[in-house]
Amino acid sequence: MRKVKITRRAFLAQMAIIAASGALAACGATPTATPVPPTATKAPAAAPTAAPGAAQPTATKAPAVVATAAPAAAGEVAPGVPRTECLILENPTGRVVPADDFNRWRPGIQSSSTGLQQIGLDALWYIDPDEGIDGVWDNALAAEKPIYNKDFTQMTVKLRKGIYWSDGVEFTADDLIYTVDVQKNTPGFAYTGQFQKNVASMEKLDNYTVVFKLLQPNSRFHAYFTVRWGACFLMPKHVFEKASDPLAFKFNPPVSLGAYTLKDYDPQGDWYLWQRREDWQRTSVAKFGMPGPKYAMYISPGPSDKKVIAQTSKQLDVIHDMAPEGMITLAKTNPNSKAWFKSFPWAHPDPTLPAVILNHGRPPYDMKEVRWALTLAIDIVRVAMASYRGAATISGLHVPPTGLYPKYYFDPLEQWLKDFTIDIGGTPYKPWDPTAPQRIADEARKTLGNMVPTDAKEIRKSLGMGWWKYDTAAAEKLLLSKGFKRGSNKMWLLPDGTPWKIDLICEGDTRPVMNRAAAQIAECWKEFG
Structure with a gap:
């Protein structure tokens, strides 16, 4: 179990180790309780609009979070998806409304933590706030760190070669340029303001090299493309350029740049099922090895007490956050639940800080x-x-x-x-x-x-x-x-x-x-x- 946010890259790299070691509560050798398999149904009439040229996953009925007497080895989380091959994670957002919208680049999107940005999308760089897998800095879609000129008015990005979208199209400099250009020139995107303020122009030197010319010196321009939790993830140009309105476009089904693709989801937004790509070697995480679980399901498990029940009954492997009473209960009763620390406080509640924020412009808080x-x-x-x-x-x-x-x-x-x-x-x-x-x-x-x-x-x-x-x-x-x-x-x-x-x-x-x-x-x- 995890109580704090884990970086996508650390998660993917560790999945094979976790699955192989049997540390997951759901993969024990003894008979365990499993979720009732969902009944496959057609998507409702208001089905998600498919991405141009992409096959669409069928939305199915949500699986009931209840226990059965079947052993984990015999259970399925969905038709044809063995429980022993599926990592079940909490989606901290909870139920996603609307469930069919995957346009991560539009503000207010609720589907970010359904696995979309964790194992579906990808970015140029990642920073692990602790120690990382191979150091705190990770070159993902970029082949190396950002290269600045002396006065920080120019940044060069060299892309990793051999990376492909899940539909077979190669990831190139065209995608990076389009990601910035469409957001800069389309008011309403998450990075419209940042790119309008910073980017004067972009130059494609070749299929894997882009030069950004900035409007003013900015030694941290790369931070917009660097993940600590969120960042400007890269957009598939060949998909979005076919949409009449890229801002309103739902990007459904999402074309993946990560090691997993969306297999199925609940039209009510309670769960999302992802499957490891057969060509996972053509993704940036391939340098860490093959991700262990064949499937990953992000679910909305409910409040803290239900998370405890779900993990104890082997229906939830990774908990994002919970009330301390829940962790205390798991620490006392469930030896399979593992946190960041061996004991109290078990984890840092969040890599950010809850705080009381006062309006300094309003009396008397201006004093x-x-x-x-x-x-x-x-x-x-x-x-x-x-x-x-x-x-x-x-x-x-x-x-x-x-x-x-x-x-x-x-x-x-x-x-x-x-x-x-x-x-x-x-x-x-x-x-x-x-x-x-x-x-x-x-x-x-x-x-x-x-x-x-x-x-x-x-x-x-x-x-x-x-x-x-x-x-x-x-x-x-x-x-x-x-x-x-x-x-x-x-x-x-x-x-x-x-x-x-x-x-x-x-x-x-x-x-x-x-x-x-x-x-x-x-x-x-x-x-x-």
Whole structure:
């Protein structure tokens, strides 16, 4: 099981190892429960519009996520698709609406995590925020790293030769040029603005070399084509150029550049089934070897409790994210469930950082003293316990303390954070609290016992190196210095005498940990007045 986003390239490279080792819960030798095979039906009348010249997969009825007595070796996830040959992964988006739209380049598309960008599409480069398979940088469709001129007004891309789309057409410089050109000149695409702002022209030197001439120096222009999670994936020119409206075009069925092609999907958007290409050697992941599973199915498993049931009953191999209670249950009851870490906190919840974002252009949040007061009024231990039961990654910087970031940011800045001061009433005040991770671990240990590490280095690696102090007395001084006063009910009044109210908007029910974090922060602020 996985609780955090895994890079597409690491996923594909590891699939063979996972499948062969028997680490997947579904592929054990003992009799296990499997999903009921779906009943094949025709696609509804409002069937997806097929890509020009491409064969269309038939949408079928969704498989019921229920257990049967059949052993895994005998079960099927779909007609002719053995369970033992299929890796079942969570689609973190949930049910996809509309289910038949695969135009990844249009903003708002919901089908990105159905396997489309993970194993169907491809990009020039990839970055692994940890260590990667062969280093943190991976040349995928590109044969080497981007080449800039001295003043970064020109970038040359050399493409990998021998890469083919799943319909047999070779991937060339024409596809790269078209991907940029159609988005630059068609308002509404995801990268329209970026390309209009940066690209002056493009020159095709040969079928595998493209030179970008930029409107201004940009040493990070390649980042638009580099995947950490998303990027500008490459478009098949020979398919999109036949569409009368490339922005509205649904790209159904998607022509694949990755090692898998879409075999089938649920018209209700609950699952997507992919099959390994027979010519997988003609994809960029071939350098890592053949992807293990013949099939991969991305499903919408429902809330956290249903994910636990599905994985325990061997109906779900890879979990993207879940409430901490679910991971605790799996850690205690299911030896086949494996996380990034051997024990607490099992994984970093996300390679990004959940955060409270204030509108600095709106009073009173345009005053740094107010923002500091709100920060010092948050008890991060209570927030971590309420949201992730302590398994939260905390950071005082705007990057997470994961992957390579500790080496490049946190370690060099640690002493600076310890020495950092803000002014409170003319007195320097040090707001940094390096004890926060230890206090979170101590609190979590009260309920999780020896699952929680005691080694300071492990705690630092797992939870972070610190956060800001919980000091309501200091917070009060900051507000008083800016004209705030307490009313007769001890609640804060704005400098103009009106009651201070804060509307805190958080995510929906699909992210319960975020809701709980927001609720706890609101409770801290309410206690503060």
